[in-house]
Amino acid sequence: MLISITFMLISYKQSVIKTEVWPDKIYHLNDTSKIEELTFLGKVLFYDPVLSLDSSTSCSSCHSPYNAFSHTDHSLSHGIDNKIGFRNAPTLVNLAYQPIFMWDGAINHLDMQSLAPITNPDEMNESIEHVVSKLNHQSFYRLLFKNAFNDSLITGAKTLKAIAAFIASIESKSSKYDLVMNGNDVFTDQEKNGFTLFSKHCSSCHTPPLFTNYSFQNNGLLPNSALNDGGRIRQTKNTNDSLKFKVPTLRNIEFTFPYMHDGRFKSLTEVLNFYVGHSNKNSMLALELKSAVNLSSNDKVDLIAFLLTLSDRKFLFDKRYAYPKSEIDSLRKLTQ
Ligand code: HEC
Ligand code: HEC
Known part of the structure; x- marks a missing residue:
């Protein structure tokens, strides 16, 4: 009796844990022999x-x-x-x-x-x-x-x-985030709240599991006048692409500072202060960011705690x- 209840519990637990599904790879080596x-x-x-x-x-x-x-x-x-x-x-x-x-x-x-x-x-x-x-x-x-x-x-x-x-x-693929998604670890309360905030404000562009959707977006950065870098428009010559840059992955973001295409931010706190404080006067700003990103100081700490779960030391x-x-x-x- 006890054994069958334990068995039922184990199979219940396994059925609710979903392994995160990754998309198919795009790059393949045709000759696989070597x-x-x-x-x-x-x-x-x-x-x-x-x-x-x-x-x-x-x-x-x-x-x-x-x-x-x-x-x-x-x-x-x-x-x-x-x-x-x-x-x-x-x-x-x-x-x-x-x-x-x-x-x-x-x-x-x-x-x-x-x-x-x-x-x-x-x-x-x-x-x-x-x-x-x-x-x-x-x-x-x-x-x-x-x-x-x-x-x-x-x-x-x-x-x-x-x-x-x-x-x-x-x-x-072996960060704490991945372990949690595969049912082998759990988020702290802080990380869990950070994940909720991330899903609300960030994941439309920084989409899991790759933490980017590879689209070109204007996230509200003001142009760096010393560099005069128009971003995507340099390739397409289409004015709608002015000041759009490829959404970068956030995996291992702890180790890849400084941030943005010109490395203008040194820390994740600076990045979050930018997303919270940026003006929406920029007409090219992505729709998702037009309404204000409201984050309290506690929220910012929690969101950073979540971002740090993307660090993969094994990697x-x-x-x-x-x-x-x-x-x-x-x-x-x-x-x-
Ligand atoms: C002097 C520094 C430097 C060297 C050397 C260098 N890279 Fe880069 N790499 C960059 C920079 C800067 C970018 C971004 C350039 C851009 O967006 O115009 C980049 C971009 C890339 C990207 C694109 C990544 C993405 O997500 O879009 C790949 C892949 C890459 N480099 C591979 C290499 C390889 C392979 C080599 C050696 C053959 C190399 N790089 C040498 C600085 C360098
Ligand atoms: C509308 C799409 C969009 C949304 C929503 C968005 N981002 Fe971004 N993010 C971008 C783009 C595009 C860049 C690159 C901008 C550049 O360098 O010009 C970027 C860059 C970053 C970088 C720098 C990464 C690096 O490697 O340099 C961080 C960190 C970041 N975003 C975190 C966040 C967080 C946290 C949120 C939610 C509060 C968020 N983003 C919401 C599009 C978005």
């Missing part, structure tokens, strides 16, 4: 400054794994020769689910993404042809390309494909994404 080798090659390239003209700057210079692949402490990105770019380096996470890239959507396919920083004069200031020629001179890379493509000939397309395979593999220190020092050292020795 995914591991391809992703490994992409990771080695991601951490190698050989992609920049003077071998000073790697992808990881601006997208550091310990800051959820963003550039903490730099409002605008710093590239080759200490050149300052005009935007804040975003986190690289769950990109396989993302349909469009860059703050203004300049890139629409992950396979093309790396070409932009490699050739940007303020970032790596290099040409893909020269990268390929530098790689072809290293037996280390010829071996890695052979492992990944069954062919040691290095090309630009293969180089870009490998980097895309690596960045598409970077996933963050931050995941060996699959870290610089593969020992593998590189032994492969270099092997190919000397």
Whole structure:
């Protein structure tokens, strides 16, 4: 009798817990035979400054794994020769689910993404042809390309494909939020209230589980006159897109400060003060934000407590994404 009641309770508990459903991935590797080798090659390239003209700057210079692949402490990105770019380096996470890239959507396919920083004069200031020629001179890379493509000939397309395979593999799905949604943890009262406030004011754009709907929106920021950045209009030339920027994910937001496309806010408190205080005189402001966001000081504390449940420390220190020092050292020795 007791056993069957316990069993009923367990099955009741399981039936009310719903695992959060994620959308399908958008980025797929067609040839699935060598995914591991391809992703490994992409990771080695991601951490190698050989992609920049003077071998000073790697992808990881601006997208550091310990800051959820963003550039903490730099409002605008710093590239080759200490050149300052005009935007804040975003986190690289769950990109396989993302349909469009860059703050203004300049890139629409992950396979093309790396070409932009490699050739940007303020970032790596290099040409893909020269990268390929530098790689072809290293037996280390010829071996890695052979492992990944069954062919040691290095090309630009293969180089870009490998980097895309690596960045598409970077996933963050094990935050406290995820544990709670999967029934393996519970929110504190503060986090629960924060989640309610988030669902009311924020989730129409920062939609779970990716915490963005990838649309372009004007969230009320006043333009930064020093940068003159129109956002989405730069791509579409449509005046309706003026000062709209891609809604960023809020996963790991604790580690990706400073915030916004130009890194103007240093803390989450500053971000919330902005959302609460912003003027709705801006005619391009998104509809959802036209009515005031009212948050008391307690509400702000609770909302931040909820945002911190999106921190994924397992992801931050995941060996699959870290610089593969020992593998590189032994492969270099092997190919000397
Ligand atoms: C000098 C700093 C810098 C370097 C080096 C750099 N990036 Fe970036 N990255 C940025 C900035 C800034 C942006 C946002 C640019 C924009 O929106 O116009 C960005 C955007 C991206 C995005 C788009 C993310 C999104 O959510 O839209 C991806 C993907 C990316 N970088 C990958 C890479 C890869 C791969 C490399 C190496 C080949 C690299 N980056 C090198 C600064 C850098
Ligand atoms: C109408 C859509 C919309 C709503 C609603 C919205 N946001 Fe945003 N949010 C954006 C956009 C767009 C950006 C990027 C703006 C930019 O950089 O120009 C952004 C940026 C942010 C950032 C900076 C992220 C980063 O990586 O730099 C944070 C944090 C943030 N929002 C939190 C919130 C919170 C908390 C709420 C609810 C109080 C909220 N947002 C409501 C659209 C929205």
